[in-house]
Amino acid sequence: MSNLLAKKLKVAIVQITAGSNKQANLQHAKEFIVRAKQQEPQLDLVVLPECFNSPYSVTEFANYAEQIPSGESTQFLSQLAKELSIILVGGSIPESDQGKVYNTSVTFDRDGSIIGKHRKVHLFDIDIPGGITFKESITLTGGSKVTSINVPEFGTFGEGICYDIRFPELAQISARRDNAFAMIYPGAFNTVTGPLHWHLLARSRAVDNQLYTILASPSRNYDLNYHAYGHSLVVDPMGKIIAEAGEGEEIIFAELDPELLPSSRNGIPVTKQRRFDVYEDISTKVETSAL
Numbered sequence: 001m002s003n004l005l006a007k008k009l010k011v012a013i014v015q016i017t018a019g020s021n022k023q024a025n026l027q028h029a030k031e032f033i034v035r036a037k038q039q040e041p042q043l044d045l046v047v048l049p050e051c052f053n054s055p056y057s058v059t060e061f062a063n064y065a066e067q068i069p070s071g072e073s074t075q076f077l078s079q080l081a082k083e084l085s086i087i088l089v090g091g092s093i094p095e096s097d098q099g100k101v102y103n104t105s106v107t108f109d110r111d112g113s114i115i116g117k118h119r120k121v122h123l124f125d126i127d128i129p130g131g132i133t134f135k136e137s138i139t140l141t142g143g144s145k146v147t148s149i150n151v152p153e154f155g156t157f158g159e160g161i162c163y164d165i166r167f168p169e170l171a172q173i174s175a176r177r178d179n180a181f182a183m184i185y186p187g188a189f190n191t192v193t194g195p196l197h198w199h200l201l202a203r204s205r206a207v208d209n210q211l212y213t214i215l216a217s218p219s220r221n222y223d224l225n226y227h228a229y230g231h232s233l234v235v236d237p238m239g240k241i242i243a244e245a246g247e248g249e250e251i252i253f254a255e256l257d258p259e260l261l262p263s264s265r266n267g268i269p270v271t272k273q274r275r276f277d278v279y280e281d282i283s284t285k286v287e288t289s290a291l
């Protein structure tokens with residue numbers, strides 16, 4: 001338990017808006033990431049939002065899709081991670097692979113190498129009358145693997161993308177099977193479901209699994225068709241919000257404390273109290289992401 005998180009980890013979430021120009025979106029992300037590193041030179045890990053390089057729109061995903069790792073966004077982020085010597089969770093981008101389009105997040109180590117890739121598993125298909133209708137499955141295909149990413153320096157974190165947070169299984173598996181210290185979710189909740197569920201889900205996944213949750217949102221922009229909620233968040237293993245953005249473009253910082261993982265797990269020992277004689281341990285039954 002003591003090596004769950006090997007040492008303190010300094011995190012920044014970059015909350016920005018993406019427009020229709022991919023190159024401009026990449027440059028914009030770079031400006032903010034460089035600024036984060038200038039403001040916090042000891043920065044370890046940076047997280048970008050869902051679809052940070054393209055509009056969040058079912059009619060646009062295919063137009064912006066690129067292959068991983070050869071595509072320009074992956075190459076751009078790899079170079080940036082290396083230049084700044086940061087671990088970079090590259091939000092998500094539309095990925096094309098064998099005629100399909102996925103909503104995919106790539107994670108880079110400090111040397112620019114790819115250490116993880118998560119394809120959004122649960123597609124955002126909702127229809128709330130008078131609220132919001134969105135159907136990612138019109139153009140996207142869902143991924144089919146649970147993703148836990150090992151950062152040799154620190155430990156393992158699990159990853160989901162946005163709507164994935166509503167499915168507690170991903171976090172449970174990363175926490176229980178892979179001993180994750182955090183779940184990281186690049187996301188883009190909206191102004192209908194965000195106020196109701198964003199904080200609730202972030203805190204629930206944290207408390208259920210006694211780990212940190214990190215949610216990175218785009219900033220809100222009423223000039224776009226999709227109004228992101230904003231409010232990027234970091235929640236500690238006791239469910240306390242330790243950093244939160246507003247609605248505009250912003251960088252927020254947090255420090256993850258390794259002590260809080262064992263202390264919350266020893267104080268409230270749900271892990272040891274599970275009754276697998278009454279229900280199954282689902283965390284033993286799934287395939288993990290391979291790069």
Ligand SMILES: NC(=O)CCC(=O)C(=O)O
Nearest residue numbers: 124162163188189190193
């Ligand atoms: N991009 C998404 O998956 C949005 C998820 C969302 O807004 C929700 O309510 O869930």
